[in-house]
Amino acid sequence: MTSVSTASARPTNPADRIDAIDVLRGIALFGVMAINVVMEFRVSIFEQFLGPKTLASSIDRAVETILTQAVELKAFALFSLLFGAGLAIQFDRLAKSEHRTRLLARRLAVLLVFGVIHLCLIWNGDILTEYALAGFIVLPLLFGPRWLIALAALVFLALYLAIQDFPPEGFFPSRTLIWRDVMDANRIYATGGFLDVLAFRLRELPLIASLHAFVFLRTIGLFLLGALAWRSGLVRNTRALFVIAIPAIALGAALLCGGMEPLGTILLALGYGAAILGFASFERGKQLLGWAAPLGRMAFTNYIAQSIIFGWIFYGYGLGLFGRLGITEALAIGIAVYLAQVLFSAWWLRRYRYGPLEWLWRSLMYGVRQPMVVAEV
Template identity: 85%
Template sequence: MELKAFALFSLLFGAGLAIQFDRLANSERRTFLLLRRLAVLLVFGVIHLCLIWNGDILTEYALAGFIVLPFLFGPRWLLTLAALASLALYLAMQAFPPAGLFPGRTAIWRDVMDANRIYATGGFLDVLAFRLREIPLIASLHAFVFLRTIGLFLVGALAWRSGILQNARGLLVIALPAICLGAALLYFGIEPLGNILLALGYGAAILFIASFGRGKRLLGWAAPLGRMAFTNYVAQSLIFGWIFYGYGLGLFGRLGITQALAIGIAVYVGQVLFSAWWLRHYRYGPIEWLWRTLMYGALQPMLLSRVEGVQ
């Protein structure tokens, strides 16, 4: 599941960036607004990375966004070429990892032992110091997948620009072959490409189902969760930080798979319910509202009117 979820998130972020780029087409401030949007995301990411959880993805997404944004001014063939080049280089890195990119086994094992001790028993300042010390190790992992992130951003943008996201038949044509081929590649151990194809297939299949009235009702429970993805992402870091770190319940490294899965599902269900309740009263999630306000440099409307609430 994990690498497909990362890939799907990258595809969605790229599509979202392209949607905003196109919707701001008549604005003279388009480039400035989108650059500021990414800059604000970068600030959020660095804060999240340093103070809450060093597994942060926001920082990488902001940096990748700065690289992808100029390509949105170009034609679709340029997006296609850049996406293929990025993903090809990423796949080449999987086959031939650059020397010295990752620390040795001894350093990794030492970090794991320290993490099990400090994260489970340390106070906030102890956890903070260790989290900052771990950043170089985490950075090497980000460097290893950075080209994939850029490539999938571009694929997501291309999916929006080509109109495939609004084409049910086209989505089905993508979903079935991508899932079948991706599963076959995983079966033969070709994971990097298999994961990407499966993510594409899953995403296309979900959109295909949601393109019908019955499918939209079936999946409608997830819409509020997705509209508040930024808020829910940060909230999960705060919740799980309290559950697992020493300044909270200190359960880091002490749970089995079943217990951890049960906690994860419980938090997820709670966020589904909370997101639905919140969006019955407000236009955006709290962090989405702050991000939008900082992007435009003006307070954005937050409360829903009665008419909007009824609709």
């Protein structure tokens, strides 16, 4: 691998990071974790398409309502906004490097490799592969002016919203195919060994791909909105953040109640992000939310670690709890894992500059081993 050693081409120094963005990323990771553990590790990801199930516990019903209405797709949309902003930040910070395009393309290529490994060998609910592919589409647009980024974002989001109302024929698998997959998942994920789970995970990939295809346009549009938020200076404009947050949350909630979930989800994600960024910009906000910053700085490592841990807890090659827990019990396990990651991330970053996977990602991107220990220059 050819190394890039110019002075202008190097990773962002941890001291130069924007803490509020790390805080937001750490909080967003909680929402992603909650949905993953409750709806994708506890039971089959496709069970939700077979209609609502009768829950034995009123607590489970309440928790499910909160997760589906306030968290579910909003957390993933928020992560997409953050990824787009992060890509734009790196693009702009590498402006003086003649290797900028090659570096960022390599960064996305490495992410794609990580995503495929995660998708095939660890958990097929992976989002990294989709993010890498969307990133390749967004990257050329970052060379354009803000109006072009804004226009492209609106076009991609409009196309996504149009597909919600008029999905192409055959876009989704049949109900019969989904039902068979859920029945097989209940048996194999719950009792199968690692190779059995691996084989079934690979067999599910065409079904998983249809889910990603359905939201791919939204992902691109949200990447571009995140990039626009950075380019316009909104990320650091506390007053503007609150001006956006309040109406976005109010309108998003109203649209959800009115049955316009796709658009409501996007607006709620924008509102959540603006509110948390704005609050985290105040000194009091930093004190109350600062615990999430280390988790956000290590979001890549923590995301993959959650997949490994939850796979062992729920699948047959581990504790085999798949299909045996209620929503509240599964969420409690997820919260325990999340809290452990909060403590571990703070401990790790007192000693090291990056999380383990973040360090590997940067080293492969630049083609040079990056300093890892805090004392290293």
